[in-house]
Amino acid sequence: MTDAQQRLAEVRAAITGVLKKGQRLRRGDRELYRAELNSLRLLEQQYAKEVALELAQQQGRGRNRISYMAI
Numbered sequence: 690m691t692d693a694q695q696r697l698a699e700v701r702a703a704i705t706g707v708l709k710k711g712q713r714l715r716r717g718d719r720e721l722y723r724a725e726l727n728s729l730r731l732l733e734q735q736y737a738k739e740v741a742l743e744l745a746q747q748q749g750r751g752r753n754r755i756s757y758m759a760i
Contacts, residue, residue, distance in 0.1 A: 691743055697736040704729045
């Protein structure tokens with residue numbers, strides 16, 4: 690698993706945690722706020738793009754390939 694794939698998995702786990710347990714936890718007199726769902730979704734999109742780019746590069750289909758044709 691690459692670094693980007695690991696980060697994507699962690700962000701998705703955090704999103705799942707927020708959806709299941711909520712944004713705010715209260716234990717006694719303590720209160721814990723989790724990351725905001727919107728910012729986690731933005732991170733998920735960013736890391737998904739990085740993973741897709743890595744996979745494309747591994748398959749030899751990088752995005753920034755330039756080929757010149759002889760005339």
